[in-house]
Amino acid sequence: MLIRLGLLFAVCGLAATTPGEAARQWRAAHEKEILAEYFEFLSIPNVARDIERPFIGKNADWIVAAFAKRGIAARRLTVEKAPPAVFAEWKTPGATQTIMFYAHYDGQPVDMAKWTVTEPWKPKIVDGRIYARSASDDKAPIQAMLAAIDAMKAAGVAPKSNIKFFFDGEEEMSSPHVREILVRNKELLGADVWLFCDGPQHASRRDQIVFGARGVVGxxxxxxxxxxxxxxxxxxxxxxxxxxxxxxxxxxxxxxxxxxxxxxxxxxxVPLSASEIAAVAAAPDVSGEWAGELALGRTLGNGERIEMLVxxxxxxxxxxxxxxxxxxxxxxxxxxxxxxxxxxxxxxxxxxxxxxxxxxxxxxxxxxxxxxxxxxxxxxxxxxxxxxxxxxxxNAVRTSMDLPISKKVIAAVEGARGPVVKIPTMGGSLPMAVFEEILARPLIIVPIANHDNNQHSHNENLRLENLWAGMETMAALLAME
Amino acid sequence: MLIRLGLLFAVCGLAATTPGEAARQWRAAHEKEILAEYFEFLSIPNVARDIERPFIGKNADWIVAAFAKRGIAARRLTVEKAPPAVFAEWKTPGATQTIMFYAHYDGQPVDMAKWTVTEPWKPKIVDGRIYARSASDDKAPIQAMLAAIDAMKAAGVAPKSNIKFFFDGEEEMSSPHVREILVRNKELLGADVWLFCDGPQHASRRDQIVFGARGVVGxxxxxxxxxxxxxxxxxxxxxxxxxxxxxxxxxxxxxxxxxxxxxxxxxxxVPLSASEIAAVAAAPDVSGEWAGELALGRTLGNGERIEMLVxxxxxxxxxxxxxxxxxxxxxxxxxxxxxxxxxxxxxxxxxxxxxxxxxxxxxxxxxxxxxxxxxxxxxxxxxxxxxxxxxxxxNAVRTSMDLPISKKVIAAVEGARGPVVKIPTMGGSLPMAVFEEILARPLIIVPIANHDNNQHSHNENLRLENLWAGMETMAALLAME
Missing domain, CATH: 3.30.70.360 (Alpha-Beta Plaits)
Structure with missing residues (x-):
């Protein structure tokens, strides 16, 4: 009966509750199950260069099975001698908008000797953080999506758009095959926006949405x-x-x-727009204390803040x-x-x-x-x-914050999580230009991990609070207008 | 009878022949014996840092015995935990001038695998060159002195000055104890000039006398x-x-x-004197062809020659x-x-x-x-x-070419060998400043080895011609006015 009522609300475009609230309620009742599932996922070794060994493909299989269990068809997208990507689609009949969720399931190589809290693929909770390779980068958003789907289904919150998922299996080795995968599957991967669920929150521990990343060449x-x-x-x-x-x-x-x-x-x-400049000005400024922490006697850029300099x-x-x-x-x-x-x-x-x-x-x-x-x-x-x-x-990419789709993404996340930090360009680089070039669609980065996650290093970790907050963010985006 | 006649000429200050001629004649008759003695000397391993092993001291013992055999008293000058220096004195009663001959008996460490002609302490003659560690740097002058003494004694050519010898045993490790040895034996080591018999001839294969060396600090x-x-x-x-x-x-x-x-x-x-500038101008200029050999598209110094630039x-x-x-x-x-x-x-x-x-x-x-x-x-x-x-x-040292003692050294060497190249300063550095500082006497470098001797490297060698010519030079200096 509950389920049928939820379905009714969904069909009418009215949920029994907000997506964020649905995620919170589900989490409160199912923490143990969510963590059990995540531990299972984190236990599969996931270094992309181990292509000869069975591990990397097992991660893809695990994801396919996890979506299937939720009634969402998923499958591998393969090219020769590369870890498979995984594609899934949560279809919404009649939807006029398609949203693509991106994450990657592979992780950085490990230096075993340095992992002092636990071994990289033996996840362990210590002081409110899950320690494991890719606990934050970048299995966290995948688990948050899965749990958010459960929460939405339980609460009868249905997507309003057609939802697609793309999980890369070789991001940490610079995705040498992603161009080929995109070209071969261009139709399949069509969407109105790609949401890159990767990277950390703002250093102030506030959620952030990042609209671009720098390019790099050495x-x-x-x-x-x-x-x-x-x-x-x-x-x-x-x-x-x-x-x-x-x-x-x-x-x-x-x-x-x-x-x-x-x-x-x-x-x-291309100079920043007025709204981009305003967004930077509104973000908390934490770089002031960094200089002292890093033992710097001066900084460059005539006092301009780092979010502008980049x-x-x-x-x-x-x-x-x-x-x-x-x-x-x-x-x-x-x-x-x-x-x-x-x-x-x-x-x-x-x-x-x-x-x-x-x-x-x-x-x-x-x-x-x-x-x-x-x-x-x-x-x-x-x-x-x-x-x-x-x-x-x-090359670099930067999506305008002023696009209607950008405003929708901001509204969805802020609806669930309150005001967020909005950053035009992250200082680091992500190989997103190939997506823009082949798919010609706006790209927006929505990170959920804590900034102090030891990304790429030993003792990588994810604060449990960030996983729970990430569920709310993913639910809000899955259900967005 | 011959010997008595020689003695008579010597006492009268008149030799039966010139020192250079005496050396040539002795060599012609005794090549085999000279080489046999030199091979014995070259067969004793002589890396200074091997102080714990008996080898380095055996070199000193060999030198002491070689001088004793010639009726010249020699002995070790020791300080703790250092290879001994060797001091010898060939006294000339009534002489008003003392000449000190310097060389070093230790050699650079070896990379055995690279010695393709022979092993470093198994001397071998190939194509008119003796291959062995220190064959040129710096046992060559010691052997040339010993053979020159034999030649002079045989020909009745006696020194006109009091002659001293000082052989360092740790030059290739920058002579860490030489200061202490000089301070302790300041009286004993007193002389009117120190002749540093080390280094190579001019690249034109002409003999050279070098009046200084640069200092260095890193x-x-x-x-x-x-x-x-x-x-x-x-x-x-x-x-x-x-x-x-x-x-x-x-x-x-x-x-x-x-x-x-x-x-x-x-x-x-201190600028060069007119005679120093003239001496450089008179030296053969071989640097022109080096640029091409070294694959250089240009050189520094506005075309000024390298002997001036240094x-x-x-x-x-x-x-x-x-x-x-x-x-x-x-x-x-x-x-x-x-x-x-x-x-x-x-x-x-x-x-x-x-x-x-x-x-x-x-x-x-x-x-x-x-x-x-x-x-x-x-x-x-x-x-x-x-x-x-x-x-x-x-620091650097540079002895004026215009000093009376400098002129005497030039005259002696040119008397035996014909016109020589005269260089105010070698580009490289030699730790001679400590000698100048403690002994306050002029220092002059008289090298005899071929310039292409693979000094400090593998397959170090000495041209036989350079050994024979070196005997003439040493005889001329031992007998100089």
Whole structure:
């Protein structure tokens, strides 16, 4: 009778209760069962590169079975030699809107020796947190969705949109096959919005919705001297020193105050809208205390807050290497010197264009630029030779907060959870550009994990409170207008 | 009778022949015996750090016995836990001048696997060269002296000066005990000139006399960022990057053309005299072809020749390290970055003064300079913190070519060997300043080994021709006015 009544309300578009309330009630009565199910899921090893071993596929099977148990058809989307993605669809006949929920079930590799609280695939609750690999990143949203579905079904809260799910199985190794999966299943994966349920809450422990992520591309810059190390006493005044040349070159790219000096580096940048600027201003500012915690005597950016700064691209010198320092140092003129950089890209700046600006800058300093190891003839032919070798990378994405679908997502989450922090761009990078490129749909990130979750590291954990709050968020989004 | 006649000539100050001729004649008749004796000497392992093992002391014993066999008293000069030095004296009653001959009997450590011609202490002649550890550096002059003494005695060529010998047993590990030995035996080691018989001939294969060597001091410069590596996406626009700061700092010290930009870096330098400049101009110029051999597309110093350039100090960036490059690179803002430098010092520039100029330069760029690892409170207290840690080092020496004793040495060597190359300062460094400081006597370097001797490396070798020529040089110096 209860069920039939729920069905009636659902059909009429009126639920017996709000989705958030349904999630809260269900959780209060079923904590034990929810955690038992989640522990079962967390017990399956999930390192994507273990493709040869059966573990990674067992995670996909577990998800398919979990949806089937709830009456929702799910299946693997496979390409050769890759962990399968999982697709599921909770159909709402007559719905005019489709919402896609994204998460990933694979996790980072582990350094067993460092897992002091428990082993990575033996979940354990300590002080209100579940410790396990992927407890937060990124099985948490999957479990929250499953429990939210149970709660909605029990309370008779039905989706108003057609609901799809896509779970990646190789995100932590940069999803090398996701492009192929998207291309092959473009129709199937069509939706009006993709909700990326991944990442952490705001550091203030408030929920947040993030509308973009930066792109990234890395490159190494190597400068050459003589074809062997030279005695610095005999040759130091006469032979060009590639380490010295490299520091001159790297110093010409960015100054001590953090300003990137490469011509046109920010050209094309799409500025934030008034509402995006207002959203940042309204977010709690926690970066002030970080400087002290990190033992920093100063910060860059003229006091502008970090959430604003990350809407600009940056050239980061991530590593230096030439001959040796410390006890291993020898009195030589090094033969080569290498600096490694990453560029964080923002909306409007393509990675190929950004790299070309770097190449032009290096040329402008008198270097002959090559992409492969130069031979002796090349080194003899030019006064200065630099090699620039870049790797993969991807562009930034940023969805406008002012789109109707963005407003709906904000309204749904705030309806269940109260005011949330709204961030235009996260400082880190997510390979979301491929989704935007192939599917041409808005992407919005809705994270539920605690920020202090030890993501990617040992003793990864999820606060139970975040799992319960995540259920409310997922229910609200599953039921959103 | 022949011997008595020789003695007569010697007493009268008139030899039957020149010292060089005596050496040539003796060699022609005794090559086999000379080589047999040298092979015996070269067969004794001589790595100074093997102090716990009996080998290094056996070299000293062998030298003492070799001099005794020739009627010249020799003995060990010992300090605790160090290879012994050997002192010998060939007395010339009534002589008003004392000449000291220096060499060292220890050799560089070996990488056995790389010795392809023969094992390091199994001397072997191949293509006119003796292959063995220390065949050139620096047992060669010792054997040349011993054979020259035989030749002189046989030909009745007696020294005109009192002759002393000093053989170091730990030169290849930077002679940590030589100061103590010199201080303890200051009277015994008194002489009018020290002849340093070490190093190679000129690259043109001509004999050379070198009147000085540069000093050297090394230091590491470390710049600090946050107390841990930070995610470059989240923090890259906000947290100071120590690698970026370091390249700015290092680039401010020297430019791409090799010009050192530290204020006062050359202040105090004692310029070359007219005769020193003329001597360099007269030396064969072989550096032109080096650039091509070393695959260099340019050289520093505005075309000035290398023998002139090394009379100026240089700051050499010998190594760089921060986080990682290449495949190991990660997208982080590094926590620290280190550059390692050596300064080559010339006459008139003290190492402490040179280091202080570096410290002042770093301070001038806004850094708080420390010498020990800074704690978190120090890092928080200053916008920029740099650590400068220096190691040992020593000053340059340069003896004027115009001194009467310098002219005598030149005349003696040229009398036996024809015109020689005269170099004011070698580019490399030798720890001779301690001799100058304690003994306050002129120091002159008279090398006999071939320049292509694989010194310090595997397959070290000495051309037989250089051993025979070295005998002539040593005889001429032993008999010099």
């Amino acid at each position: 490159f190494d810059l190597t400068v050459y001297g003589a074809d062997r190390e030279l005695h610095s006493g005999h040759y130091g005044n006469w032979a060009p020193n590639p380490a010295q040349m490299l520091v001159g070159l790297a110093a010409s790219m960015r100054n001590d105050e953090g300003l990137v000096l490469i011509e046109g580096f920010e050209k094309g940048l 809407n600009r691209p940056v050239l980061n010198l991530r590593g230096l290497s030439s001959a040796a320092v410390g006890k291993a140092a020898r009195n030589v003129v090094p033969s080569t010197a290498t600096a490694s950089f990453d560029i964080r890209l923002v909306k409007g700046i393509d990675l190929k264009v950004a790299l070309e600006r770097v190449v032009e800058h290096v040329r402008g300093r008198g270097y002959h630029v090559v992409t492969k190891e130069p031979d002796a003839a090349t080194l003899r032919a030019y006064p200065k030779v630099a090699r620039i070798s870049s790797e993969g990378g991807y | 230091f590491d410069l470390t710049v600090y960022g946050a107390d841990r590596e930070l995610h470059s996406g989240h923090y890259g626009n906000w947290a100071p990057n120590p690698a970026q700061m370091l390249v700015g700092l290092a680039a401010s010290m020297r430019n791409d053309e090799g010009l050192v930009l530290i204020e006062g870096f050359e202040k105090g330098l 009379n100026r100090p240089v700051l050499n960036l010998r190594g760089l390290s921060s986080a990682a490059v290449g495949k190991a690179a990660r997208n982080v803002v590094p926590s620290t970055a280190t550059a390692s430098f050596d300064i080559r010092l010339v006459k008139g520039i003290d190492l402490k003064v040179a280091l202080e100029r570096v410290v002042e330069h770093v301070r001038g760029r806004g850094y708080h300079v420390v010498t020990k690892e800074p704690d978190a409170a120090t890092l928080r207290a200053y916008p920029k913190v740099a650590r400068i840690s220096s190691e040992g080092g020593y």
